[in-house]
Amino acid sequence: MINILFFARLREEAGQESLHVEKAGCTIKELKEWLDKEYRLSGLNRTMTAVNEEFTTDDTKVTEGDTIAFIPPVSGG
Amino acid sequence: MINILFFARLREEAGQESLHVEKAGCTIKELKEWLDKEYRLSGLNRTMTAVNEEFTTDDTKVTEGDTIAFIPPVSGG
Amino acid sequence: MEHRYSRQEQFAPINKEGQKRLLSSHVLIMGCGALGSACAEMLVRAGVGALTLIDRDVVEPSNLHRQNLYAERDAGGTVPKAEAAKERLQKINSFTSIHAYVLDAGPEQIDKLAPQCDVMIDGSDNFDIRFILNDAAEKHGVPWAFGAAAGSVGMSCLFLPGRTPCLHCLMQGMPDGTMTCDASGIISPAVQMTASLQTAEVMKLVTGNTEALHKKLVLFDIWNGTHQPFGFSSMKQQNCPSCGTAPEFPYLRKKNRSRIRTLCGSNTVHIHPGADVHYNFPLLEQHLAQHGEVKKNKHLLTCMLPSLRLAVFTDGRILIHGTNNPEEAEAVYHHYVEKAAYTVEKEPET
Amino acid sequence: MEHRYSRQEQFAPINKEGQKRLLSSHVLIMGCGALGSACAEMLVRAGVGALTLIDRDVVEPSNLHRQNLYAERDAGGTVPKAEAAKERLQKINSFTSIHAYVLDAGPEQIDKLAPQCDVMIDGSDNFDIRFILNDAAEKHGVPWAFGAAAGSVGMSCLFLPGRTPCLHCLMQGMPDGTMTCDASGIISPAVQMTASLQTAEVMKLVTGNTEALHKKLVLFDIWNGTHQPFGFSSMKQQNCPSCGTAPEFPYLRKKNRSRIRTLCGSNTVHIHPGADVHYNFPLLEQHLAQHGEVKKNKHLLTCMLPSLRLAVFTDGRILIHGTNNPEEAEAVYHHYVEKAAYTVEKEPET
Incomplete structure (x- = not known):
């Protein structure tokens, strides 16, 4: 079981703050593709990703118990 | 084992952010008395206390694995 | 636009x-x-x-x-x-x-x-x-x-x-x-x-x-x-x-709040003699002018004393800048201000 | 104090x-x-x-x-x-x-x-x-x-x-x-x-x-x-x-930043014709005054067009307020501003 957190725009799109799913073992890239298909979340491709509060890249493998945060960049100012 | 967090002034006085001690089973009041004796922390009497991110009163008993935060009131503005 | x-x-x-x-x-x-x-x-x-x-x-x-x-x-x-x-x-x-x-x-x-x-x-x-x-x-x-x-x-x-x-x-x-x-x-x-x-x-x-x-x-x-x-x-x-x-x-x-208080973040003592205390400002000005430069506007009168600065508000309050010592402030109040004070009954200005 | x-x-x-x-x-x-x-x-x-x-x-x-x-x-x-x-x-x-x-x-x-x-x-x-x-x-x-x-x-x-x-x-x-x-x-x-x-x-x-x-x-x-x-x-x-x-x-x-951009948080299009483009401001003013009220200061000239507001900066940039449409903005630029433009070589003002 892994814990997925959505922030900012993605939280609204997903309609929820978090998700608990059986996806340990897949990479961030695979996870993004799965979320894109299942939840139709936009722009996941260029979304920053953190595993257990540390940013990481798309080829990282998630392991059991990890918390994965998806953070869409904010551009206003 | 319980986890004690110090904030603001108390962090400076204690010289550390946190403390891991074998104090499960005692009350907040007893914990404050112990800290007063062992660490000479001032004004613990009127310090707000939270257990696992919820404020609580001096007669609360702490249990194994709890995180106890001591928060001295700030008055400036 | x-x-x-x-x-x-x-x-x-x-x-x-x-x-x-x-x-x-x-x-x-x-x-x-x-x-x-x-x-x-x-x-x-x-x-x-x-x-x-x-x-x-x-x-x-x-x-x-x-x-x-x-x-x-x-x-x-x-x-x-x-x-x-x-x-x-x-x-x-x-x-x-x-x-x-x-x-x-x-x-x-x-x-x-x-x-x-x-x-x-x-x-x-x-x-x-x-x-x-x-x-x-x-x-x-x-x-x-x-x-x-x-x-x-x-x-x-x-x-x-x-x-x-x-x-x-x-x-x-x-x-x-x-x-x-x-x-x-x-x-x-x-x-x-x-x-x-x-x-x-x-x-x-x-x-x-x-x-x-x-x-x-x-x-x-x-x-x-x-x-x-x-x-x-x-x-x-x-x-x-x-x-x-x-x-x-x-x-x-609680009506009896402390009369003398040291203010947070400034080297200043605040004196509140009471809601019914007011001052004869012309008399006060005449008196204070002997000790230092006096300025005034519709809210207050200030005087630069040798080492302190005094501000007297029309609602009766005093700020004494340059000290954190309530006793020194009290002495200054008695010496410079109190003789121009008088007492009236007045509604709080709300 | x-x-x-x-x-x-x-x-x-x-x-x-x-x-x-x-x-x-x-x-x-x-x-x-x-x-x-x-x-x-x-x-x-x-x-x-x-x-x-x-x-x-x-x-x-x-x-x-x-x-x-x-x-x-x-x-x-x-x-x-x-x-x-x-x-x-x-x-x-x-x-x-x-x-x-x-x-x-x-x-x-x-x-x-x-x-x-x-x-x-x-x-x-x-x-x-x-x-x-x-x-x-x-x-x-x-x-x-x-x-x-x-x-x-x-x-x-x-x-x-x-x-x-x-x-x-x-x-x-x-x-x-x-x-x-x-x-x-x-x-x-x-x-x-x-x-x-x-x-x-x-x-x-x-x-x-x-x-x-x-x-x-x-x-x-x-x-x-x-x-x-x-x-x-x-x-x-x-x-x-x-x-x-x-x-x-x-x-x-990258010198070739996009010439026309829509600004964040305002219904405005920004046009940057290039660092070497400048305007004949008296000519521009004379021309624009036929279409709407013109104001100017040392940095820019503005004109209230029927449904848009135009601001032309002395450094060559244009802001067109009242639209998010780059094509409309481009048309406005050509129609109202471009004829007063000329090109010089100039150092960036730093």
Whole structure:
């Protein structure tokens, strides 16, 4: 079981703050593709990703118990 | 084992952010008395206390694995 | 050109409906120091309909590094903060109706002003005032946003009468040994962060977004990067003297507040001889002019004594700058001011 | 009276030594919108020695709800932000030396100005500029504080060349589909909170408290109460084109930035015909006066066309307010402005 957190725009799109799913073992890239298909979340491709509060890249493998945060960049100012 | 967090002034006085001690089973009041004796922390009497991110009163008993935060009131503005 | 609130209405939880509510809301800000200035500016920019500002102090140079409504020309030590604040705020938004009180507000005044507003903001620097605000809030059912900052630390919490425990429940009595700006200093990012937390809760409230209210006390330290919310829903005391089943509002009853106080964050002693004490200003001026340069405006008279600066307000209060010693201040008061004092019965100016 | 920085020196990590460093530091702020205004005010109050402000835009009514340096009188659509910002800031602190550039800064200007300052602050509203800042920061070894806010969300991060990964490493290329103020609106507590996070890091840096630097990206949502730091130390890419072993600074090389852009948070199109394009202003005025009221000052000329407002800057740029449509804007440019244009070779005004 892994814990997925959505922030900012993605939280609204997903309609929820978090998700608990059986996806340990897949990479961030695979996870993004799965979320894109299942939840139709936009722009996941260029979304920053953190595993257990540390940013990481798309080829990282998630392991059991990890918390994965998806953070869409904010551009206003 | 319980986890004690110090904030603001108390962090400076204690010289550390946190403390891991074998104090499960005692009350907040007893914990404050112990800290007063062992660490000479001032004004613990009127310090707000939270257990696992919820404020609580001096007669609360702490249990194994709890995180106890001591928060001295700030008055400036 | 797009209108001034267009980007705020574009924020979905506020939209046009929330903006309309904001434009007809009335907020009271107790204290126009660092937090009061910052909250007042955000709310006036946002379009709050009416603002009541209360402050007893004058603008000093040492306020400028953190009190965002004041500029150098205000900081000569003779301009009351509430007046200078109002002037700047009206330049920012001429549509907000601003009531500025140059006043050392106590239980009587707060008890009178609280029911006239939708929400109160704590812009004060001490728990004496906060416990009075808390009692007035509970008595009249008016929410209030507590805020405090010192050093790089801040805390903020919105109290909702009938729906959250009150400050009295949470602190279980007046705290002592608190962190002050005198002892710990203060940096402006800690001020703006605390005020942002206070203002966000107030904006939720007055735009009708009550379901979004945080209902937690937030504590942060912007220097070491901590930021932590704490729940307090279980702290409600059924026998709380301020919000319990038989409330007595003890801090609204106390008429005898300490007469002499040292002010937070400035080398200043404040003397309040009593609500009924006034001065013969021509006599006072004539007397003081023998000891140092005297200036005056409609709110106060100042005199530069050899090592101290004296400010006597028309409502009877005295500020003695340049000392932290209440006994020295008391001696100065007796020596220079008391002989021009007289006593009248007068209504509090509210 | 105590001096203006006394409460800041009282904050132990700064003290007199840090204040001295602050007083001799030079900060560049790129953009004087919401974040730029807020950071500039905090730093000028704090006593920063020199400030370089750069902004290409004019003050509009829809800026007032969140851009704390501007008042109603600035918001007629003809006063450049950099100029209005400087004026207000000098009233707050006449000792800070402020250089205000009314300029659509691109790679050339930023490359020239970056090495003159100790740290840069991102007060912009787009990643085009941020990637240029990032390249200039890495090339010249100047830290910079990224900040962005929209809706009730904000993020902030200090990048330290040689010590942290850079923006390019972190984002792995220019992001698209980002949250803008146009789409999500913006509330001022989110602005002040983001700016407080940026300013606190800059204050640590310029007062010599480098060990206290946060070295995390902070993301918050002040409406739903989240506030979360994320580490990014493992994101360093050895082959990063901006900070890797053989950097190429790609965003400093791009001269061909898009000529026509829609501005964030306002119904406005910006046209930059090129650094060498200028106008015959008397001819332009004569021509435009046939179509609508013309006003001018030393920075720009404005004309109220039937449904749009046109602003032509002396440095060649055009703002067309009242449309989001680049094609409509292009047509307006051709119809009203282009015939008064001529081309010269000119140095960027730095």
